[in-house]
Amino acid sequence: MTSDKIIDLLVARLVRDHGRSKHHWRKVLGAVRLYSRDTHPHCNWTVTPTGTSHEISVIESLMDDLRMRHPLLTA
Template sequence: MTADRLTDLLVARLVRDHGRSKHHWRKAIGPVRIYSRATHSHCNWAINPTGSAQEIALIETLMDDLRMRHPLLTA
């Protein structure tokens, strides 16, 4: 799984489940940071979402689900 593919999955689920535009959710998600597997062996990626408290909560809940399925990303 790549960072771009992860972003695409997040955006697709958010648009499907909560509406708004793809552009809105991509902006709210922001960039996916990938860390070295040597220092982050359990999960090597992070996102710092922006937006309203409700939007951030929606993104973080979805991130938790995706972390369980895709803990390690490739660059």
């Protein structure tokens, strides 16, 4: 899975489960940060969301779920 595809997946689930627009969630999510597999062999990506505390909580819960399914991303 690529970083672009994980963002698309996050946005689709957020719109479906919590409403608002794709643009809103992409803005709140920001960019995916990838790390080297040498230093992060179990999970090489993260997102640092901004927004309300509720939005951040929702995103972090969803990210935890997706990290279990897609721990390693490619650029």
